């Protein structure tokens with residue numbers, strides 16, 4: 083079912099927005115005319131990703147917790163979380179299908 087998320091113009095300006103939908107935090111990311119949506123919980127220890135570093139050109143967001151780098155299209159981990167020299171086990175995260183209709187962003191949930 084498609085659910086309204088936000089106005090496209092607001093996301094375009096912010097590049098990333100955390101929006102609660104069905105009591106779940108979703109991170110919306112704008113990249114070259116396309117909107118991606120991933121669960122706003124790092125798959126390592128659950129830190130919100132909205133304050134992480136977003137790289138629109140590389141299509142990744144990096145968690146501020148322990149540096150896990152997540153692909154925003156697939157939810158896969160491009161770089162595992164780490165502490166000092168140790169790599170920490172990090173699973174992929176959930177992604178969602180988005181749709182833009184009349185300058186409004188919707189999510190399939």
Ligand code: FES
Nearest residue numbers: 124126145147148
């Ligand atoms: S909580 Fe995100 S990398 Fe550890």
